[in-house]
Amino acid sequence: MKVSIERSALLKAMSRAQSVVERRNTIPILANVLIEAEGNSLSFRATDLDIEVVDKTDAMVEVAGATTVSAHMLHDIVRKLPDGSTVQLSEDMAAGRIEIRAGRSNFSLATLPREDFPIMASAEYDCNFGAKAALLRRLFDKAKFAISTEETRYYLNGIYLHSATASGGQMLRAVATDGHRLACIDADLPDGADSIPGVIVPRKTVTELLKLLSDDDADIAVSVSETKIRFATPDITLTSKVIDGSFPDYTRVIPQSNVKRLEVDAAEFAQAVDRVSTVSSERSRAVKLALDEDRLVLSVNAPDSGAADEELAVAYGDERLEIGFNAKYLLEIASQVDRENAVFMFNSSGDPTLMREGNDESAVYVVMPMRV
Incomplete structure (x- = not known):
């Protein structure tokens, strides 16, 4: 593998990847990001076995290939490189290293075989629909403060996304509660979302998703099954397992007679x-x-x-x-x-x-x- 990429594009991709990767890992490969070069693009894949993010960006690929390297180390190196610089990545397969060059700076990092990198199994999704980033961000951003941090009540450690009937008809609803406060946010139900199974989106996934929803007008493809949820733009795909549990009947908590x-x-x-x-x-x-x-x-x-x-x-x-x-x-x-x-x-x-x-x-x- 041998590629050249703008420092700003590489930093953006590595920022997303390293935020998914846990700092402490008992499985060494999970500390790495999988870099794949093909055609005229680079893809960066990171996972903690519960969340997987894949980020594609334009690059000048001289030699196609793939390898894995420490996500946090590569991110720290790129972050400290000068603005506007071009970064060259070249793999030395015999030595098990990747060389990083930018201007007069040279780095050599250890790699691990790409075959060892776990790829999240693609699931059959029960429901597929499209939604504007602004709609999804409002749902998740307004509800996230009420997510419980109490690990014993694991089924409250996320946002319950489902369809619900309200005065305006069928709505896409996000609910979070920790037993002390509750947030219940509705949005117009996107076309195709009427068959969405109720799923609990984990806290970490919500945090990563909100970074993805920065452009209000971006179209997000959402796919949902009973075990996974996926959010995709043309360049980035975020796939996550959902919390295996039943969300409590929150409607009983919402007061109806407060005057x-x-x-x-x-x-x-x-x-x-x-x-x-x-x-x-x-x-x-x-x-x-x-x-x-x-x-x-x-x-x-x-x-x-x-x-x-x-x-x-x-x-x-x-x-x-x-x-x-x-x-x-x-x-x-x-x-x-x-x-x-x-x-x-x-x-x-x-x-x-x-x-x-x-x-x-x-x-x-x-x-x-x-x-x-």
């Missing part, structure tokens, strides 16, 4: 929560919301460090209510609001609270209260 309505400027609210929670050294310290007619007082009382309160002008016309929330959860939910106002719907100080973005019902958030 006490608070409308507040989302940015002002988030800034006020952030300010009053400063006096507490514990991120989980409860922030108390005291609601009266068109008035909201946020307060934190931390006996070991101090106290703080702040008053906001709001739209609220129901009976007086005092309720407490984890400051971190409030901030994360408030930060999801793209519109000017956030609408909170309360029932009582002990019941889950529902939050929407203005009158938009396609994004619904639920947060459990804390005792204060």
Whole structure:
């Protein structure tokens, strides 16, 4: 194998590859990226056995071939090369090395045989559809903050992607919850997605996918089976196993009878929560919301460090209510609001609270209260 490639194109491809590869590996080949040169393109394949990313980019191929090399090492080398430089990669099969040259810089890295590199088996997909990157990014980006990090409840360690019936008809829905807060995001159901099986997309896959969805107008080909999900553009293919488990019936958690309505400027609210929670050294310290007619007082009382309160002008016309929330959860939910106002719907100080973005019902958030 002998190829020349622009440093910027190589860095982009290696950045994606090395983020999939785990830093610590008990299987040496999994620390490597598979580089394949053919025609006028290079492909870079990386996997951790649960996720596989394949990135194709243009290159000048003098001699076709394939080899594997340390993903993190190659990424670090390319990252430190000068902007605008051309990188030459040439394999010395007899020595089991790959030579990397750019200007006056020369590197020689050990390789492993391409035959040892595991290729994720291609599955028969039950459902295939296309969607704009902007639609998919909204679904996953707005739901990801609520993914659980508790490994014992592994079935909550991802986003549940499925079709659901809402007031607007059949929707493509993404749901995540950790038992303390829940995000439920709807989008118009793309053509061909009505047969999508409900799957739980793992946290790491969501992180890698969001890097892929940077161009709003890009068309993403989505393929789903009961065990795998694949997202593809003309240059990049991300394939992932889905979490083998049943997502709980989240609809029972979403309040239907909350009638006490608070409308507040989302940015002002988030800034006020952030300010009053400063006096507490514990991120989980409860922030108390005291609601009266068109008035909201946020307060934190931390006996070991101090106290703080702040008053906001709001739209609220129901009976007086005092309720407490984890400051971190409030901030994360408030930060999801793209519109000017956030609408909170309360029932009582002990019941889950529902939050929407203005009158938009396609994004619904639920947060459990804390005792204060």
